[in-house]
Amino acid sequence: MNYTNRRDVTVHQELVSAPMLSVTENILLGRLPRRGGRVLWAAAHSQARAVLDRLNVDISERTEMSRLSLGQQQLIEIARALVRDTKILVLDEPSAILGQAELEVLYTVVDSLRQQGVGIVYISHRLGEVMSLSDRVTVLKDGVLQDTLLVEDLSEERLVTLMTGRELTAPVRPGIALDAPVILDVQNLQVRGGRAPINFSVRAGEIVGFAGLVGCGRTEVARAIIGADKAPGRVYVDGELLHRRNPRSSRRRGLAYLPEDRKDQGLLLHRSIRENIGLASLKTRSRWGLLRSSHDKADTQRHASAVGLKASNLNSTAATLSGGNQQKVMLARWLAASPTVLILDEPTRGIDVGSKSEIYRLMKELTDSGLAVVMISSEIEEILAMSDRVIVMRERRIVAEFAGDEISEEAVTRAAIVSPDQVSPDNPISRTNAAEGLSTIRGVVND
Template sequence: MAEARGEHLELAGITKSYPGVRALDSVDFDLRPGEVHVLLGENGAGKSTLIKVMAGVHRPDAGEVRVDGHPVRLTGPDHAEKLGIATIHQELALVGQLTVAENIHLGRPPRRFGIVDRARMRRQARELLDRLGLDLDVDATVGELGVAQRQLVEIAKALSTDTRFLIMDEPTAVLSRAEAGRLFGIVGELTRDGVGVVFISHLLDEVAEIGDRVTVLRDGAKVGEVPASTDPGELVRLMVGRSIDQQFPPREPRIGDVQLEVRGLGTDGLLDDVTFTARAGEVVGIGGLVGAGRTELVRAIFGADRYDRGEVLVGGRRIPSGDITAARAAGLALVPEDRAAQGLVLGASVAENLGLATLGDRTRAGLVDLAGQRRAAEKSVRELGIRVAGLDQPALTLSGGNQQKIVIGKWLLARPRVLILDEPTRGIDVGARAEIYELVNELTAAGTTVIVVSSDLPELLGISDRVLVMADGRLRGELDGAEATQERVMALAVTNQQAVTNDTDGGGHEAPFRSAHGRRPGAGVPQEKGETDA
């Protein structure tokens, strides 16, 4: 951590309420130059509200913001920016049709005689990217960049002003481990230059790696400030108010008959001859790198996208390509990767969102059984532990974890035979994750087939009975729980070679992953073989 120069950002006694909810209750927080101050808490703990107060988006009801010891009344994000406070929100504020240089200077391009000076804009963008060690074409269109590259453009954009305090809201949520490591290197450079960084993350293994101090919020109140080296178990206890003894709750799989069959599924340029089955009571994980075709596969299975070859069968019944209505009628359900854009109507209420998947079932002669919909929504809120002020609360005002529960809950009301979860815990805190894993256990115990796409390898291995690994739109191999390790999954994800059992590292056998299920996952389930062609 760089030596403090007497400059700091401080929030004292910050209180903020919304109708029916106290989001922050007398919270103290400070940020020093050259440090990374990690902000932890469950979804709904108040993290987003606190950083919005820092960024000038919200004005507190009580308390004050101080910069370098002087109280300031932030009138908006522009005012905060002038004071050296920059924010990178979880939803990136970039324009896909504009170039990297144009996005970096978005809203404040350099001008000469009142005209945008494009040469200077490009030169300054190049200098900033060089400072961050980023090899990006300043003339490239942002919409053509990958997620990680867009994240780095957002950082460059934030630093294009005279930034002293940088707020990063879950910057690694959509990054691979290698990309996150690169981001951490950039954060290290920034702190060596004296920039103070607020870092929000739900990944506890990142805390000690990136942070200096940790502040934990729970239910809008500050419950602790501890060193970043604090044991993760203690951090969990502070966050949720209790210990979580097992990250992945144990279960005893009861595997039944085949419920889902995918045969030779292909889409030109996206999917190539994907074949697998999934059985009642089974959790089948789908792993692979970003761009491997995982999301394309589950969207095709559900009928959200058409496919060119092959077929999908549920309970032996063939589902026509691109027919969501037929897929739903057969018992398929999909919780999409982007819950905000594809899984919710953000402006609609909790009750309205929970009723979306069953609206047709509760409609007679053009009239909707609103009372029945509301009773079902009340039951879902209660059983799933969705934290809301009321059923009429807009979905956009909820935390990410509670939004995800609504997306899952609306499909549970439809009683699916096969539930597909695409990145179900992305951006979700440790407490909500455990609740979702428990829900998966309950569903499989009742005979539901669950398909899970996840970029979080420990999660994928921890809840799956079998793991299918994809690369370049093809199914590269399959591992059951006794065989599956992070190394084996990655070996299939990055090469075209078949997984090799009994791998050794020269010093002995690699220990296979053992799930928390109490026995070898998938025992007694016929296993399909990994693909061997290169």
């Protein structure tokens, strides 16, 4: 086969960009126009701009790739595929790291390409988008073909059963007692680019969901809390001020943070599962600076079992695991450190519905035991299903907070995309409004 003339292109779930090169160089990687051995930069930038405009992506083609968000980088990966005369486009979890506005762009591009005669293989764990974008659906479970069905012959419930082998139910959130102690208290935190200080608290046994568009500042707040990014303000854990805010002191005081990019920011992919699980609790599992081998093995196995990790050998590298099991390794790592506050940034990004169900079960068990949880998620269904309170951010400030019966898809989405001065019961979100800025996430959280 002549691979240079292939007209099928795969956009992988994990980014394969060159972070230190420009957007133009990434889009035209290996295909930069040349004359006499020199790159024709004007022509290159023009080509890149044309494909970005086709995607309706407002990103400068001269920007360094590393300066973009994960969602923006994913759109650049798709743009690279469209430079070629593609006839078959394979999209592997393309929406996993996209925010709501970027999702709308993706869905529009997929529909446009289909109308142009491009065959699309769309791999996704978001059942709603599978049902809305597909003509036929093929279900695999543990590498085995389960069935191929026309969309009109499917329901989301049937799809979940095919994927997991069982029906899944949402965890029941009983609500938090008003007299539960405050475990995390954030006061006057000023993130970079923020227009107002951030103030919120989380009680024992409570899940506080952070909603908003990609780039609204949710991750920046999480990183500022643990001291990964410097930011003025005060953070109290169990009523005590965290004086020296940095990741090490935060961990010692019981703050645990699972980043949204587990592969680049969380896991040591080429080290063993056992080593990855033990990273946050080395002190408790060692004596005089040396690991106690038998104790370490038993402790690691216990925490791996607690999160339902599926791995044949804990000495295998983390790179050999699926996305869902990699996320469980991250959770097991922090369980071993016995945290009091767990900050989860996109905890179910790019994982299957079965793994989602297990992570939700674990979150419920942790909060039942008194842990305080902050959950950042771009999936509105996840926010609605799991949160006791919802904090909505826009333009790096908190614009709304909802609790109990106040929490609804309409209220959360309106606050996320409408200027705070315009948020009111008399200004509901319409499909037209959403299409201009974002659409409600169509990914489904059935479990």
